[in-house]
Amino acid sequence: MIPAPYLLYLGSSSDFVGIKTSRGLATFRPEDCVGEFRHDDCPLTLKLPRLSLQEGVAAGARTLVLGIANSGGTMEQRLIEDAVAALDAGLNVAAGLHQRLRDQPRLVASAEERGLQLFDVRDPPANLRVGNGYRRAGNRLLTVGTDCSVGKMYATIALARALQERGVAADFRATGQTGILIAGEGVAVDAVVADFISGAIEQLAPERHDDGWDLIEGQGSLFHPSFAGVSTGLLHGAQPEAIVLCHDPNRTHMRGIPGRSLPGLSECLSENLRVASLTSPDVRAVGVCLNTSGMEAAEARRLCGRTEDLLGIPCTDPMAFGVDALIDNLLCLAPSQPSTAASR
Amino acid sequence: MIPAPYLLYLGSSSDFVGIKTSRGLATFRPEDCVGEFRHDDCPLTLKLPRLSLQEGVAAGARTLVLGIANSGGTMEQRLIEDAVAALDAGLNVAAGLHQRLRDQPRLVASAEERGLQLFDVRDPPANLRVGNGYRRAGNRLLTVGTDCSVGKMYATIALARALQERGVAADFRATGQTGILIAGEGVAVDAVVADFISGAIEQLAPERHDDGWDLIEGQGSLFHPSFAGVSTGLLHGAQPEAIVLCHDPNRTHMRGIPGRSLPGLSECLSENLRVASLTSPDVRAVGVCLNTSGMEAAEARRLCGRTEDLLGIPCTDPMAFGVDALIDNLLCLAPSQPSTAASR
Numbered sequence: 148m149i150p151a152p153y154l155l156y157l158g159s160s161s162d163f164v165g166i167k168t169s170r171g172l173a174t175f176r177p178e179d180c181v182g183e184f185r186h187d188d189c190p191l192t193l194k195l196p197r198l199s200l201q202e203g204v205a206a207g208a209r210t211l212v213l214g215i216a217n218s219g220g221t222m223e224q225r226l227i228e229d230a231v232a233a234l235d236a237g238l239n240v241a242a243g244l245h246q247r248l249r250d251q252p253r254l255v256a257s258a259e260e261r262g263l264q265l266f267d268v269r270d271p272p273a274n275l276r277v278g279n280g281y282r283r284a285g286n287r288l289l290t291v292g293t294d295c296s297v298g299k300m301y302a303t304i305a306l307a308r309a310l311q312e313r314g315v316a317a318d319f320r321a322t323g324q325t326g327i328l329i330a331g332e333g334v335a336v337d338a339v340v341a342d343f344i345s346g347a348i349e350q351l352a353p354e355r356h357d358d359g360w361d362l363i364e365g366q367g368s369l370f371h372p373s374f375a376g377v378s379t380g381l382l383h384g385a386q387p388e389a390i391v392l393c394h395d396p397n398r399t400h401m402r403g404i405p406g407r408s409l410p411g412l413s414e415c416l417s418e419n420l421r422v423a424s425l426t427s428p429d430v431r432a433v434g435v436c437l438n439t440s441g442m443e444a445a446e447a448r449r450l451c452g453r454t455e456d457l458l459g460i461p462c463t464d465p466m467a468f469g470v471d472a473l474i475d476n477l478l479c480l481a482p483s484q485p486s487t488a489a490s491r
Numbered sequence: 492m493i494p495a496p497y498l499l500y501l502g503s504s505s506d507f508v509g510i511k512t513s514r515g516l517a518t519f520r521p522e523d524c525v526g527e528f529r530h531d532d533c534p535l536t537l538k539l540p541r542l543s544l545q546e547g548v549a550a551g552a553r554t555l556v557l558g559i560a561n562s563g564g565t566m567e568q569r570l571i572e573d574a575v576a577a578l579d580a581g582l583n584v585a586a587g588l589h590q591r592l593r594d595q596p597r598l599v600a601s602a603e604e605r606g607l608q609l610f611d612v613r614d615p616p617a618n619l620r621v622g623n624g625y626r627r628a629g630n631r632l633l634t635v636g637t638d639c640s641v642g643k644m645y646a647t648i649a650l651a652r653a654l655q656e657r658g659v660a661a662d663f664r665a666t667g668q669t670g671i672l673i674a675g676e677g678v679a680v681d682a683v684v685a686d687f688i689s690g691a692i693e694q695l696a697p698e699r700h701d702d703g704w705d706l707i708e709g710q711g712s713l714f715h716p717s718f719a720g721v722s723t724g725l726l727h728g729a730q731p732e733a734i735v736l737c738h739d740p741n742r743t744h745m746r747g748i749p750g751r752s753l754p755g756l757s758e759c760l761s762e763n764l765r766v767a768s769l770t771s772p773d774v775r776a777v778g779v780c781l782n783t784s785g786m787e788a789a790e791a792r793r794l795c796g797r798t799e800d801l802l803g804i805p806c807t808d809p810m811a812f813g814v815d816a817l818i819d820n821l822l823c824l825a826p827s828q829p830s831t832a833a834s835r
């Protein structure tokens with residue numbers, strides 16, 4: 148396990164989505180985050196105390212989390228310099244990039260000399276097997292998306308916590324670096340060897356017999372030309388009986404691909420159901436989660452209502468309005484409280 | 492480059508499909524294959540001289556090709572022992588398994604001591620980028636399949652050679668270990684990190700401006716629960732203007748998944764066109780290739796004819812009947828000779 152508390156790295160990032168790993172930790176494990184580290188040219192903040200590395204150590208931080216990501220997961224020179232400085236200051240260093248800390252000789256030597264640790268959370272587990280798609284016991288829900296970074300992890304965690312609050316056994320199954328840092332375990336499915344995508348998810352969410360749920364974090368999008376292979380294998384490995392569609396209504400083009408428009412919600416939902424049906428013939432859509440963080444609450448509620456009317460399933464912003472209507476639908480209950488549509 | 496000529500390893504395999512790498516080399520580079528190495532319990536043969544390792548060396552072999560595969564690509568103990576013996580006999584060793592020769596300390600030490608080489612042809616290239624799906628110049632054809640190991644590589648090579656015979660610039664782009672051994676280059680797309688599937692194919696078949704064709708070897712199947720992620724990324728990265736559907740009419744279930752039936756040809760074709768259209772909106776199907784090696788010629792021709800009637804595109808067995816009708820369709824020519832349907 149990665150020693151907490153954490154100092155969260157923003158570096159020089161000016162990409163709000165690119166700091167999602169640091170932000171995810173600040174959101175879901177605030178008690179473990181002592182502050183944020185950013186350079187003067189970084190216009191972003193997580194609204195945590197801005198601390199130098201030394202101040203972070205003084206505040207109790209044990210690990211600097213390099214919680215930034217770029218498409219392709221490369222490691223910039225400045226990031227490496229900052230990691231060296233963190234080790235010098237006495238911090239362990241964790242990262243979730245495709246390029247690995249352990250492949251940087253300066254970091255390895257420095258960590259060894261100081262008795263500190265490097266954590267590459269994207270390392271896949273050893274001995275993965277290929278998937279087989281055989282029907283397995285248990286209840287599984289997978290979040291899917293119109294695009295990358297549209298709130299699938301937030302939705303998944305919110306659903307897991309809501310089930311737990313209702314006394315239903317439920318586990319969040321992390322498939323990306325942010326989720327893994329939050330959950331303390333998981334498989335970075337985009338980092339496994341391509342032949343093992345579905346198999347990795349079969350191992351992450353194996354059969355269960357306690358009537359509980361595995362809530363599996365989705366990745367990418369079937370409509371993203373960079374990552375649809377990952378999304379496809381994830382759907383097949385998850386063998387979900389339920390999917391939840393996630394979407395960012397403010398996204399103007401597919402992430403990283405200027406000029407490529409997002410799919411329509413209805414088209415995206417039906418394509419996900421089609422692909423999922425290969426291993427889960429009775430899969431159904433139980434709801435839609437929108438990231439309305441850029442909107443007024445009233446406008447956000449109207450959009451949820453219109454989306455419900457369009458698709459015929461509950462729609463919410465999990466962070467703003469909760470996920471009760473989705474949980475009711477998932478558990479095939481009568482609505483336990485006004486849905487977002489009813490409360491417009 | 493891997494030093495030829497080769498001694499082809501069958502080991503103790505009793506799986507006709509599992510020796511496809513050795514068989515592919517024997518079929519497409521017969522001039523480079525001096526013989527086959529198999530244990531007494533191996534019921535298979537490539538109809539090459541059966542040679543011991545020492546006899547192989549005496550016949551001029553410079554490399555033992557461990558041309559067998561199993562789902563998941565693991566390396567059995569007996570195979571390692573045989574590789575040690577090959578090095579002792581003075582042979583280089585090449586393999587295309589997921590598990591790598593270089594991760595076997597005994598092999599590494601022995602090769603070093605003897606000045607011999609180990610070749611892991613499934614190693615992906617360094618510095619892969621994620622795909623972007625932007626439209627690029629050039630003519631590209633991708634073979635797709637109802638299942639794994641149904642003849643996609645054979646069809647792709649046959650199409651490349653047929654185009655070359657007509658004076659059209661054409662390159663076979665290998666995506667699997669057998670194809671890479673035959674072509675001498677390529678990318679084992681099932682071995683790249685999952686985020687880079689489509690990007691690897693964009694690099695394997697970059698833009699071209701000579702009016703020539705890239706013939707890209709397909710992998711897996713959209714309907715295979717183990718490998719559909721790879722097939723999806725391959726379709727998106729290939730950005731094909733043409734696809735050819737490959738099928739083995741004798742296959743009783745999806746490879747490695749007893750009980751799972753194959754998709755119908757029509758369903759499989761339309762799903763591949765649908766997925767391909769994300770990056771290639773005008774993609775079209777130009778033909779079907781059947782592996783009829785288990786059939787009488789007359790029966791095989793009847794099956795090709797029925798398939799043409801069903802799907803409305805040319806159908807052939809590329810090894811038995813050639814691919815002229817497909818090439819005509821690909822180049823939008825009037826049929827240059829009787830198609831298999833006409834010659835029934």
